[in-house]
Amino acid sequence: MKVPAEVLDQCLLNDPRGQEALYKAYSSPMFGICLRYSRNRMEAEDILQEGFIKVFKNLSQLHSKESIDWWIRRIMVNTALNYYRSQLKFQNEVSLNFESSDATFQEDALSKLSYDELLRILQGLPAGYRTVFNLFIIDGYNHKEISELLGISENTSKSQLWRAKASLKKILTRIL
Amino acid sequence: MQEKDTIEEYYRKAFSEFEPPPPEQAWEKIKAGIHPLETKKGSMEGFKKGIAGFYHSRNLYPLLAAAAMVLLLVMIFVSYSNKHSIRGHAYAGEARICMGTAYLFKVYDKAKPLDTLKLVQSVSVDNNGFYQFSGIDNGNYLIRINPLPGSEITRNFMPSYYDQDSAFREAIVIKIQNEDPTVDIHLIPR
Numbered sequence: 001m002k003v004p005a006e007v008l009d010q011c012l013l014n015d016p017r018g019q020e021a022l023y024k025a026y027s028s029p030m031f032g033i034c035l036r037y038s039r040n041r042m043e044a045e046d047i048l049q050e051g052f053i054k055v056f057k058n059l060s061q062l063h064s065k066e067s068i069d070w071w072i073r074r075i076m077v078n079t080a081l082n083y084y085r086s087q088l089k090f091q092n093e094v095s096l097n098f099e100s101s102d103a104t105f106q107e108d109a110l111s112k113l114s115y116d117e118l119l120r121i122l123q124g125l126p127a128g129y130r131t132v133f134n135l136f137i138i139d140g141y142n143h144k145e146i147s148e149l150l151g152i153s154e155n156t157s158k159s160q161l162w163r164a165k166a167s168l169k170k171i172l173t174r175i176l
Numbered sequence: 177m178q179e180k181d182t183i184e185e186y187y188r189k190a191f192s193e194f195e196p197p198p199p200e201q202a203w204e205k206i207k208a209g210i211h212p213l214e215t216k217k218g219s220m221e222g223f224k225k226g227i228a229g230f231y232h233s234r235n236l237y238p239l240l241a242a243a244a245m246v247l248l249l250v251m252i253f254v255s256y257s258n259k260h261s262i263r264g265h266a267y268a269g270e271a272r273i274c275m276g277t278a279y280l281f282k283v284y285d286k287a288k289p290l291d292t293l294k295l296v297q298s299v300s301v302d303n304n305g306f307y308q309f310s311g312i313d314n315g316n317y318l319i320r321i322n323p324l325p326g327s328e329i330t331r332n333f334m335p336s337y338y339d340q341d342s343a344f345r346e347a348i349v350i351k352i353q354n355e356d357p358t359v360d361i362h363l364i365p366r
Contacts, residue, residue, distance in 0.1 A: 027198035053209040137184040
C-alpha cells in the first residue's frame with residue numbers, strides 16, 4: 001500500500017487533495033502498465049486518464065484498503081483491455097508443444113537493450129499477442145483467468161502466448 | 177558462460193518494476209474529469225484547464241463534432257429568423273410593368289437620411305411586375321424601380337421611388353421592424 005489510509009478516506013469524500021496524493025503515488029507504475037498494453041505513448045496516456053477516473057469514481061467499491069495496490073492495477077489492466085477489445089482478434093489455435101518453444105539468449109545480450117527498445121518491440125506485436133503476453137508473463141494471470149477476461153478458450157490463450165514469444169524471439173534474434 | 181535467460185523471464189524482470197514518469201498535465205485532465213463542476217465554477221484558469229482536458233480527450237471528438245454541428249445549425253436558424261423580406265409589384269398606370277430593376281437602399285441615419293444611403297440589393301422585376309428583396313435586417317429603407325431601358329414604359333414613365341417620387345429626397349422611408357411588408361410602387365408618368 002503506497003498511501004496512508006487517511007488518503008483513501010479523503011478520496012472517498014471526493015477531496016481533490018487526497019485524490020492528487022493517490023494519483024502521485026500510483027501514476028508511475030500504472031503508466032508503466034498502460035505503456036505495455038498500448039501501441040504508443042499517446043494511447044497509453046488516454047488509458048491512464050480513463051483508468052484513474054474509474055478508480056476515483058468506483059473507490060467506494062473497494063472492499064479492503066489493504067488491497068488497493070491490486071485493485072488499482074486491475075482497473076488499469078481492464079481499462080487497457082477495453083480500449084483494445086475491438087482490435088483483439090485471436091487466430092486459430094495451433095497444435096504445438098508450447099513448453100518447448102522457449103527461446104534463450106545470453107543475459108548480457110538482452111541487457112544491452114534499453115527499456116525503450118524492449119517496450120517498442122512489445123508495442124509492435126499484434127494486439128492479441130501483446131495482451132496475452134502481458135497478462136500471463138508480466139501480470140501473472142493464468143490461462144484460465146485470461147480466457148475469462150478475454151472471452152477465449154484456454155488453448156487459444158496458450159497459442160497466443162506461444163505466438164507472442166515466437167514473434168519476440170524472431171525480432172530479438174534479428175537485433176542481437 | 178553466463179546463465180541463460182528466456183525472453184519471458186527477461187521481460188518479466190525488466191517490466192515488473194517498470195515505473196516511467198507519468199505524462200505532464202495528466203493529473204489536471206483527470207481532475208477535470210472527476211470534478212467538472214468545480215472546474216466550471218472556478219477561475220479563468222480552471223476554465224482553461226477544463227477546456228484543455230476536454231480538448232485532449234480524443235474519445236470525445238465525435239461528441240464535439242456533433243455539438244459543433246448543432247451549434248452551427250442553431251446559429252444559421254437564429255441568423256435567418258432575424259432576416260426579413262420586402263416584396264411587391266411595380267405599376268405603370270393601371271398595368272404592371274414588364275421587366276425592370278428594383279433597388280433597395282438602406283438609410284443608416286434617421287437624422288441625416290439622405291447623406292447615409294447605401295445600395296444594399298438590386299433584383300430584377302419579372303414580366304408580371306413582381307420583385308422581392310430577401311435576407312433584410314431590421315432598419316429603414318428606400319425602394320426605387322427602373323423600368324427596362326428602351327421599352328415602351330420607359331418612354332412614358334420615369335424611374336421612381338416609393339411612393340411615386342422621382343427623387344430620393346421626397347421618397348418615403350420604409351421601416352422594417354420584424355415584419356415582411358408588401359410594397360407596391362407606381363411609376364411617375366412623364
